[in-house]
Amino acid sequence: MDALSRLLILNAAEGSIDKNCHLSHDWQLPHAAGDLAVIRWHTVTEGGAEVELPSGEIYTLRPGRVVILPQNSAHRLSQKGEALTFIVCGSLQLQPSARYFLTALPEALWLAPDADSTTFRWLQAAIALMQQESSADRPGSNLLCSQQGAALFALAVRDWLTHNASSEKNVLNLLLHPRLGTVIFQMLEQPSHPWTVEALAGRVHMSRASFAQLFREVSDSTPLAVLTTLRMQIAAQALSRDSRSILLIAESVGYASESSFHKAFTRAFGCTPGEYRKRVQALGQPG
Template sequence: MDPLSHLVTLLDPRGRMELRCLFGAAFAAPHDAIGPWRAPFHVVLRGECELWLPESRRSVTLRPGSLLVLPRGAAHTLRASASRAGASARIRTQPGELVDIKTNVRDPARADIEILCGEFEFRGRRRSALLEALPECLVVEFAERPEFGWLQGLLRMMAHEIAHQDAGAAAIVAELSGAVFTLAVRAHLETQPEHAGVLGLMANARLAPALAAMLESPGEPWTVETLAARCHLSRAAFARLFAQHARSGPLELLTSLRMELASRLLAVGEQDTATIGEAVGYRSEAAFNRAFARHAGMTPGRFRRGERAAATAG
């Protein structure tokens, strides 16, 4: 399994489409922060609008063919572009068969702007090396890049199913929504010149073997020396390059990845804590318990009980 697939599997994203927004030229739709374990996404299908991020005081122009993901659930507002701003009519929500419709125009079929809005949920309250490596706001302009035809086709198919609501549409949209997160991260990795964290390691051919080794065999007794050997680098050169691209030390990242895997095993499996601890490199159950408590802020047993309670409530 490649490193991105490993990391997405650890994160276990679940996607769902929630709204079809049909707006006139002037509108403003604020969204509260919902992070850190939920991430909204928006797909602009028609018209131009603007994303406003109040915390960082940034604005981003979104055009037809823009996919926007806010990986850590930041507060934001979708609004009319500055050139088209004006008095905004009241936004109302209409129930729909597959997703609800949000609009501010009398006849939604004549709206200037069409946006699909959804959400990713990451089950389990734990740190994620992948989420931490992503920017506050991830935008993929899929319509402007022929190499992203696969992403455009998937999103257009979702839009078609939502608009026409043929038999099986709900199941199709649910399945496709889960794939959008991985495709967005892959597109970000391919198009941005600089990355940090695990994305910085994936983007660097000299360091990628070390990340792959950690993810493929987290229970191995890795040292800086053995990881450097995987990359055919001296210990000093490896440590220097690793810190530069990952913004952490090799063993610090290794511990984080081990705890991510342990969190997933605790949440979905029946193995006891000693077995899980051994699977992620701890020969002593007590040592694993201490490491997990530092990472998650609770013992493995308490974490597992919380996950099972959440799954039952959901």
């Protein structure tokens, strides 16, 4: 069995459809940041919608496209165009331990197969089946919706891996690696630890040079660059969900200086930690 299949089976998700309705008249649906072990996804079967994230990214939903939010980030759905919109929103519940796996994914995954592909035809049929089963009280309906939702997630993760194989943001390839996965897990579990390349190499019984070379081959990045990426992602999750001061959040991800944390966070997200927190709060409220 391949590594991605093993990881997805280990983190088996239970899913459901949470909203399945027609919307009109300049509608908006705000969503606050939620449980880190829950994945949310959205699609439309008629009309169009926009999905806005704290990073400032905006995704346009049309029939045959699905946006998946592995970290349950704050976001706002709003009308796109004048047509009546039929929106389908779902969620996938994972075990609490899955938060490390989900943090290795980007804030949003985008599943938009070509219109003439088998995946596109399956996607249309799967969404229709989930709509039907969610509105029917029949034996096995919950399982069918859950399995189809899990398949959406698996396809989106695989597509992202395929198209971002050499990106430094693709931490999942490292997490899936039989040797380097150990150090990525430790970075995720202890982001405040003063990690060095030597210390990380020692965790997998490698020399510093061999470790750095293998890391570069797998990720096209360096251990400390990936550590920074993970620290910023964990900090963003904290800014979205608790009221601790920015200094305390900075310390929780390994920064003794608030100014150095500000600089690193601004490079990663294009805004300061305080601005990010305000965006999150705004997205969770009616606009």
